[in-house]
Amino acid sequence: MDIDRRTLVKGAAALAAVPGAPAWATSAKASSADAASHDEAYWADIAAQYDVTDAVIQLENGNWGMMARPVLAHYQQQVARVNRDTSFYARRGMGADLAAVRERLANDLGVDASEIVFTRNATEALKSLIGGYNRIGKGSAVLLSDLDYDSMQISLVNAARLRGARLVRINLPEPATHASVLAAYEAAFAANPDLRLVLLTHISHRTGLMLPVRAIADVARARGIDTIVDAAHSLGQVDYRLPDLGTDFAGFNLHKWIGAPLGVGAMYIRSGRLDAIDPDIAEDTAELGSITSRVHTGTVDMAALLTLPAALDFQNAIGGVAREKRLRALRDRWVSQVRQHPDIAVLTPDDARMHGAITSFRVRGRTLDQDNREVSKELLDQHRIFTVHRSGVAGGSCVRVTPALCNSFADVDALAIALLELAPKMAKG
Secondary structure, three states: OOOOHHHHHHHHHHHHOOOOOOHHHOOHHHHHOOOOOOOHHHHHHHHOOOOOOOOOEEOEOOOOOOOOHHHHHHHHHHHHHHHHHHHHHHHHOHHHHHHHHHHHHHHHHOOOHHHEEEEOOHHHHHHHHHHHEOOOOOOOEEEEEOOOOHHHHHHHHHHHHHHOOEEEEEOOOOOOOHHHHHHHHHHHHHHOOOEEEEEEEOEOOOOOOEOOHHHHHHHHHHOOOEEEEEOOOOEOOEOOOHHHHOOOEEEEEOOOOOOOOOOOEEEEEOOOOHHHEOOOOOOOHHHOOOHHHHOOOOOOOHHHHHHHHHHHHHHHHHOHHHHHHHHHHHHHHHHHHHOOOOOEEEOOOOOHHHOOOOEEEEEOOOOOHHHHHHHHHHHHHHHOEEOEEEOOOOOOOEEEEEOOOOOOHHHHHHHHHHHHHHHHHHOOO
16 A cells, blocks of 8 residues: 555644644645655654654664654643542543543554453563463463564463463574465464464564464464464554454554553453453452453553553554555665675565564674674664664574664664674674
């Protein structure tokens, strides 16, 4: 789907309604410009809505996402309000307000509000799903891959141990293709007929590889295998709605690519599947018919949750397709300059179905954790480019690059130039 003038005009009009909307949302330039992913002038106006540090070139935006300026202003207002009204608000008005926020999120996700519940992050959501999943036991198996998130791997290992299920591990192919990744899961399903549950990470925090989740979930369902999808990095990085994933269970963040305040995530359980997830141990039996009984967080950051609609408004004004294309353009810009270098291995394919913004690389012969710490340190010390090393990949450790909407082509060009200089000096073997 291409980004056209109509998309941009619609987005600008939507953002104009946001309290504290930036000037670019209603400017003549914004309403007439081509919003193509390579239009640096347009995207510079959007990047200007983020207060980015000038200490480094920030290419490690995967940890969490910066709030845009109007979202931050809204959050500060909510913090002041909650701090002022305290329990008077919490006991008399908060419930209805948070219910409205939940309805708003559900609408954006394309699901019913009864199918989602707020958590503090994707980890809390996925831990509750994995730990509460009650369809495994002796005589059944669960599956994970090397690219799954560390805490989720540990959760599945322990859930299998506690329930007496068998654990199956696979390493995803490197280099990967759409066909080879799907084939890896199909082979694992065929080789393990006792499988009942598979963990799927939509976009890996390690390499940025994006799985064909819907295709895998469809094959799994045909074999009687449930899927729990870790969508921590995919929501907002690529454009989709939850039913598109074809899963019954998912956990995701709203403080990464959606740009809500820290401490906002959610859990999804498809209608009709609630009984597959045990209630949280802290929940009263009177509430067991609701998804809210499947996670027990305690006191929440009310101001952060109340800010979510402002974050959604800001992102919706840009548009999911436009955002996805821009993030891919930033990724493709630096990758295209280094892909053919003999000392640099780019760990995600150029197939747009297999990546978003995140992409990791490895310098030839540098497969250990310490090796990649050194590569990341060299980028920072010598070029002021901030990245992060990632471990746990079967093929060896790597360095992760995560551009965001606050970045420019100049930022990722600087990375490419640095890598072309650095790689021949640091390659081994």
